[in-house]
Every structure is written in C-alpha cells, then in structure tokens.
Amino acid sequence: PEVVRLAVIPGDGIGPEVVAATVPALRSALEAEGHRLDVTSYDWGGERYLRQGAAMPADAADLVKQADAVLFGAVGRPDVPEHELVWGLIIGLRQQLDLAVNLRPVRAFPGVPTKVRDTDGVDLVIVRENTEGEYVGAGGMAHAGSGHDLGIEVAVHSRRAIERAAHQAFALAGRRSGHLCLVTKSNAMRYGYPLWDRVVREVGEHYPAVRLETVLVDAMAARMIQDPRSLDVLLASNLFGDILSDLAAVLAGGMGMAPSANVLPGADVPGVYEPVHGSAPDIAGKGVANPVACMLSGAMLLDDLGHAGAARRVRDAVAATLRDTRHHTADLGGDASTAEVASAVLHTM
Amino acid sequence: PEVVRLAVIPGDGIGPEVVAATVPALRSALEAEGHRLDVTSYDWGGERYLRQGAAMPADAADLVKQADAVLFGAVGRPDVPEHELVWGLIIGLRQQLDLAVNLRPVRAFPGVPTKVRDTDGVDLVIVRENTEGEYVGAGGMAHAGSGHDLGIEVAVHSRRAIERAAHQAFALAGRRSGHLCLVTKSNAMRYGYPLWDRVVREVGEHYPAVRLETVLVDAMAARMIQDPRSLDVLLASNLFGDILSDLAAVLAGGMGMAPSANVLPGADVPGVYEPVHGSAPDIAGKGVANPVACMLSGAMLLDDLGHAGAARRVRDAVAATLRDTRHHTADLGGDASTAEVASAVLHTM
Numbered sequence: 001p002e003v004v005r006l007a008v009i010p011g012d013g014i015g016p017e018v019v020a021a022t023v024p025a026l027r028s029a030l031e032a033e034g035h036r037l038d039v040t041s042y043d044w045g046g047e048r049y050l051r052q053g054a055a056m057p058a059d060a061a062d063l064v065k066q067a068d069a070v071l072f073g074a075v076g077r078p079d080v081p082e083h084e085l086v087w088g089l090i091i092g093l094r095q096q097l098d099l100a101v102n103l104r105p106v107r108a109f110p111g112v113p114t115k116v117r118d119t120d121g122v123d124l125v126i127v128r129e130n131t132e133g134e135y136v137g138a139g140g141m142a143h144a145g146s147g148h149d150l151g152i153e154v155a156v157h158s159r160r161a162i163e164r165a166a167h168q169a170f171a172l173a174g175r176r177s178g179h180l181c182l183v184t185k186s187n188a189m190r191y192g193y194p195l196w197d198r199v200v201r202e203v204g205e206h207y208p209a210v211r212l213e214t215v216l217v218d219a220m221a222a223r224m225i226q227d228p229r230s231l232d233v234l235l236a237s238n239l240f241g242d243i244l245s246d247l248a249a250v251l252a253g254g255m256g257m258a259p260s261a262n263v264l265p266g267a268d269v270p271g272v273y274e275p276v277h278g279s280a281p282d283i284a285g286k287g288v289a290n291p292v293a294c295m296l297s298g299a300m301l302l303d304d305l306g307h308a309g310a311a312r313r314v315r316d317a318v319a320a321t322l323r324d325t326r327h328h329t330a331d332l333g334g335d336a337s338t339a340e341v342a343s344a345v346l347h348t349m
Numbered sequence: 350p351e352v353v354r355l356a357v358i359p360g361d362g363i364g365p366e367v368v369a370a371t372v373p374a375l376r377s378a379l380e381a382e383g384h385r386l387d388v389t390s391y392d393w394g395g396e397r398y399l400r401q402g403a404a405m406p407a408d409a410a411d412l413v414k415q416a417d418a419v420l421f422g423a424v425g426r427p428d429v430p431e432h433e434l435v436w437g438l439i440i441g442l443r444q445q446l447d448l449a450v451n452l453r454p455v456r457a458f459p460g461v462p463t464k465v466r467d468t469d470g471v472d473l474v475i476v477r478e479n480t481e482g483e484y485v486g487a488g489g490m491a492h493a494g495s496g497h498d499l500g501i502e503v504a505v506h507s508r509r510a511i512e513r514a515a516h517q518a519f520a521l522a523g524r525r526s527g528h529l530c531l532v533t534k535s536n537a538m539r540y541g542y543p544l545w546d547r548v549v550r551e552v553g554e555h556y557p558a559v560r561l562e563t564v565l566v567d568a569m570a571a572r573m574i575q576d577p578r579s580l581d582v583l584l585a586s587n588l589f590g591d592i593l594s595d596l597a598a599v600l601a602g603g604m605g606m607a608p609s610a611n612v613l614p615g616a617d618v619p620g621v622y623e624p625v626h627g628s629a630p631d632i633a634g635k636g637v638a639n640p641v642a643c644m645l646s647g648a649m650l651l652d653d654l655g656h657a658g659a660a661r662r663v664r665d666a667v668a669a670t671l672r673d674t675r676h677h678t679a680d681l682g683g684d685a686s687t688a689e690v691a692s693a694v695l696h697t698m
C-alpha cells in the first residue's frame with residue numbers, strides 16, 4: 001500500500017467547502033485501491049494575510065515540496081486587495097514552483113444542462129503556459145498623477161517556456177486525437193506571439209503525427225462556442241489560456257465544473273490542483289457551492305501520481321452523480337447542497 | 350437634399366462581395382429620404398500590396414478625409430503576410446485617423462438561429478479602445494536565434510485614450526440602460542489595467558446616473574455566454590474588445606452578423622465602418638458570404654452622419670429579411686446567396 005501525502009490549501013470563501021467535499025472522496029478512492037491518504041492542511045489565504053500580513057509564509061514552496069501534490073481551494077475575500085492574494089499565493093506558487101503548464105480539461109457530463117446547444121461529447125483540454133507572458137508582473141507607470149499617466153505592461157514570452165508547454169501539448173494531442181490548436185494573436189502583436197508561432201511549429205517537427213492548426217484568439221473565442229467539437233487540445237499563453245478556460249467551462253455547465261492542474265512534468269515537484277473558479281464570496285458559507293470542479297481536480301491529481309484506478313473511481317462517481325438532477329447544485333439549476341453532492345459521490349463510489 | 354460622400358474600401362476575399370451588397374441598400378435608403386449617395390472606391394488591400402508593395406498609399410488618411418465616412422469590407426489573402434495588411438491598412442487607418450473607439454453592437458435578430466440558448470432580446474454594445482493598449486506595436490526580441498529567444502510585447506495604456514473611450518461608454522450607457530461593465534484583468538496585470546480601473550472610476554463621477562461594474566476578462570468571457578442579458582454596454586481595451594466582440598457575435602448568429610464603427614466622436618474625421626468578420630478566403634468568390642454585418646455597419650454609418658431615418662430603413666429591412674429563413678446564408682444554416690439577401694433587403698425597403 002502506498003501513502004499519498006497531500007498538502008491542502010483550502011483558502012477563502014467556498015475554497016474550504018469544496019475542499020472538504022473532495023478530500024473524503026480522494027481518501028475513499030485510494031483506500032478502495034488499497035492505498036492511503038495523508039493530509040497536511042495549510043491555513044494560507046486572505047485570513048492569514050489579515051492576521052500576519054502575508055497570504056503564505058516565505059518558505060511556502062519548501063513546505064509543499066514535502067508533499068506529493070497540493071490540493072488548492074480558492075483565495076480572495078472582499079476585504080483584502082486581490083493582488084495580495086493572487087501574487088502572494090496563486091501566481092506566487094505557480095511561479096515559485098516553476099509549474100510550467102496549467103492543464104484545464106473541459107468535458108461535458110451527460111445530464112448537466114448548458115447554455116450552449118449540442119455540447120454532447122465535448123471533451124477538450126487547454127494547455128496553458130503558466131509562468132510568464134502577460135503574468136510576469138513587469139512594466140510600470142510614466143507621468144503618474146500628471147493627468148497624462150501611462151500604464152505600461154510588459155509581457156515576456158521565452159522560447160524555453162513556450163517549448164516546455166508545446167512539448168506537453170503535442171504529447172497530449174498525440175495520445176488523444178492528433179490535433180493541436182495553437183492560439184495566438186500574431187496579426188496584432190509583433191514579437192511574443194510570432195515567437196510562439198515559430199517555436200511551436202519547430203517543436204511540432206518532433207511530433208509528425210500531430211496536426212498543428214494556428215488560430216487567432218478572437219476567432220478561437222467564437223469557435224469555442226460555435227464549434228467546440230472541432231477542438232481537442234489547445235495550446236495558449238498564460239493570458240489567453242486564462243480567458244479561454246473560463247469560456248470553455250461554459251460548455252460543461254459553468255465554472256463549477258472546471259478542474260485544473262498546475263504541473264511541471266518530468267520533475268520532482270508537487271503539482272498544484274485547483275478548481276478554475278474563485279472564492280465566490282457571494283455564496284460562501286451557505287453550503288451551496290458546486291464541489292465538482294474541485295473533485296475533478298483531485299482526480300487529475302490522483303492520475304498524475306500514478307493512481308489511475310483511484311482517479312477513475314472519483315471521475316466515474318462524479319459522472320454517475322451528475323446524471324441525477326437531484327444532485328445538481330444551484331449553478332446547474334438544482335438545489336442540492338455541497339454536502340449532498342459530496343455524500344452522493346461517496347456513496348456511488 | 351444632402352449628399353453623403355462615401356469612401357469605399359472593398360478590400361480582399363469576401364470584402365468586395367459584402368460591400369457590393371451593401372452600397373445599393375445605403376443608396377436606396379438615402380434616396381427614400383430625399384438624399385443622395387456619392388461613392389469613391391479605393392482598391393486598397395492585398396492585391397495592391399502584391400502589385401505595388403503597399404496595401405494603401407502613403408496619403409490614404411488624407412484621401413479618405415475628403416469623404417464623410419468610409420465603408421470597409423475586409424482585407425487578408427493567403428499569399429500576403431497578414432501583418433502587412435493589418436498594420437498597412439486596418440490598424441494603420443484606425444491609428445492614423447486616431448479613431449478613438451470601436452463600437453461593436455451585438456443584437457439578436459428574431460428568426461436567426463444561435464448556438465447559445467435564450468438569446469432573445471440580447472442587445473449589447475462593446476466600446477473598444479481603438480488606438481493603443483496591446484496594439485501599439487511596441488516591444489522586441491532579445492537573444493534572437495540563440496535558442497534562448499525572448500519575445501517582449503509592450504502594451505501602453507494612456508489616461509487620455511482611456512478617458513476618451515470611457516466618456517463614450519458612459520454617455521452611451523446613459524442613453525441606454527444606465528449600466529456599464531468595465532472589463533480589465535487587474536488581478537494579474539499590475540499597471541495598465543489598474544490604470545483603467547482608476548481612470549474609468551474617475552470619469553464615472555461625471556455620470557452619476559450610470560452604474561459602473563468592473564469584471565475580469567476571464568469571468569466576462571463566461572458571462573457573455575451564460576448571462577448575456579445581464580450586459581448592456583461594455584468598455585474594454587483594444588485586445589479585450591477584440592476577443593469579446595468575436596465572442597459576442599455568436600449571440601447574434603456568428604461573425605456574419607456583427608457590424609462595427611471606428612469613430613472619433615466630436616471631431617471632423619470620417620469614421621471607418623466595417624463588418625467584424627475578415628476576408629474569409631475559404632468562401633470568397635462563391636457569392637455565399639453573409640452581407641448582414643456589412644449592411645448593419647452601413648446603418649451605423651448613416652446614423653452617425655445624422656441620417657437616422659435612412660439607417661432605420663436599412664436595419665428594419667435587414668430584420669424583416671432575416672425573419673424568413675429562406676434568406677439565410679450558409680453561416681446561418683441556410684442556402685441563400687449574398688445577392689439573394691441583398692435583393693431581399695432592397696425589396697423590403
């Protein structure tokens with residue numbers, strides 16, 4: 001029997017609620033396969049920021065490196081400046097652990113209503129570069145306060161980061177449909193996105209079985225809704241991956257359905273698994289949040305640790321649960337509580 | 350009787366086809382109101398680039414300034430590098446004429462099928478900053494060709510440009526629902542978008558009757574599809590406006606339905622009116638392009654020149670035509686030709 005050492009960061013808002021719904025499902029799935037789950041929980045997030053002036057400790061990256069993987073809920077609360085939690089925690093962890101890619105799969109589950117017609121069979125993955133691009137925090141202000149202020153944002157796209165993400169995307173596309181869509185905006189931006197086009201084409205030479213298509217981000221936004229079944233694996237920069245993954249979640253019923261994995265493949269660094277949704281302060285504390293995105297993030301975590309059997313148990317139980325509309329939370333048009341969904345998943349497993 | 354002096358740039362691909370379908374409708378609408386249309390056509394675009402090495406002449410901006418307004422089809426052809434036509438024509442004209450905002454209305458027409466459920470009554474406008482942001486063309490390469498290449502994109506957001514766009518957006522929201530959504534990404538980008546948040550809030554103090562809501566671009570992408578009727582006027586940067594307007598077009602049936610106006614309100618500079626779609630080389634020359642986006646761009650043009658009656662004639666005729674699915678082009682699931690739609694609109698007018 002193996003022991004999975006899990007670091008858990010419940011965070012703020014609905015974060016703790018969806019994490020509390022997920023951990024028992026992961027434990028039960030692992031135990032059914034003869035393994036064990038060992039959980040260390042960290043109180044990082046907005047409350048810690050208010051108490052101690054920092055959302056996480058300076059040695060946070062070292063602490064989570066003792067675990068096999070990290071399950072992250074959500075951070076953000078109205079009384080804390082958002083950038084303190086984003087840079088002090090989410091983006092901070094991604095960049096400090098150098099988690100090269102953010103994998104954001106979107107799959108339509110039978111029985112779940114969507115605002116988009118004909119989503120049956122939608123099953124795509126966004127491979128998002130996760131360490132740089134528009135998220136490097138570079139830039140500055142000129143003429144600040146003069147009435148002629150300029151805000152300057154500098155995005156940095158490196159061959160190294162593009163290559164890392166591209167190899168993941170091509171390998172994944174090779175294991176799936178053999179079709180990869182690169183999303184850039186090289187007709188308007190002249191340096192970073194043309195470099196993406198060039199480097200990804202070069203990496204593609206190592207994957208002759210994968211067909212590479214390059215699509216402008218504006219056209220992709222429309223196509224994501226108009227023709228999602230024409231898509232399988234998407235490769236995108238940090239910013240475009242962010243926008244497209246929220247959009248893609250709509251195909252599965254919304255943000256409550258979208259899991260993600262921040263990973264550095266091939267390295268001995270724990271991945272950070274998190275629902276794509278945020279802390280949703282408006283519904284926090286009411287016990288009505290949809291825990292599915294977090295549960296599916298947990299399934300990705302199990303998969304990546306080599307526990308495919310346990311991962312399948314979680315995913316199958318989620319799918320079976322969602323088939324019954326009585327187990328749909330408010331975001332899906334139902335009235336089930338978070339706890340009801342959690343218990344339905346556990347009992348189906 | 351007034352004479353409207355129209356400069357026409359049909360451009361490439363389906364551009365000439367949709368422009369040819371539109372000009373007679375504008376003429377007929379103006380004549381019905383006792384006015385006249387005077388057209389000067391410019392052969393700018395990809396063919397000119399191949400012939401003369403430039404998509405438009407150096408004095409293009411001066412030439413079109415002799416007109417009251419410009420109707421632009423589309424540019425882009427597979428055998429010309431896209432940036433030559435984009436920077437040499439579309440972005441070139443927008444920036445040389447200093448056309449501060451790009452207005453992109455999206456309205457669901459009864460009878461037009463959409464991939465999104467419940468789009469009845471969708472009626473929103475994206476006010477896109479049109480001169481700077483991610484579209485300034487600034488940046489460069491470092492370590493080019495070394496294997497450690499860096500592509501650096503610099504986006505510039507100025508108080509002046511934000512203020513101009515914000516005044517338009519607030520004034521428009523004041524004439525409509527009194528609700529304005531500003532779209533930024535200030536949790537990840539630290540300079541340009543926080544400046545947007547600040548300046549737009551300040552401008553808002555002059556419009557106490559308008560409620561300002563600030564939404565992150567990723568959340569807005571999802572909301573655009575999940576809950577479009579919660580939106581009326583959106584204010585966005587050049588890049589976010591680009592992405593969101595293609596997406597919003599889906600609510601109206603796709604890119605064939607989305608008009609736009611590049612304008613500098615309050616100045617004696619001709620606006621450039623163009624369908625949001627591109628040159629669509631795949632269907633060019635077949636006579637099957639949807640001319641509605643171009644026709645509705647023409648209606649915006651008439652409106653802005655003070656010909657509200659003629660504009661209404663065009664719009665009403667388009668709406669009446671679209672009610673009959675026999676007049677739907679292929680993009681709307683029909684088999685009508687461009688010419689059939691054009692003639693139906695003319696006969697309805």
Ligand SMILES: CC(C)[C@H](C(=O)O)[C@@H](O)C(=O)O
Pocket residue numbers: 086090091242276536537567
């Ligand atoms: C909180 C925010 C900075 C983050 C992002 O933009 O990456 C979030 O939207 C996400 O998608 O994980």
Ligand SMILES: CC(C)[C@H](C(=O)O)[C@@H](O)C(=O)O
Pocket residue numbers: 187188218435439440591625
């Ligand atoms: C052609 C391209 C540069 C342009 C843009 O990005 O502005 C187009 O997509 C548009 O929306 O008008």
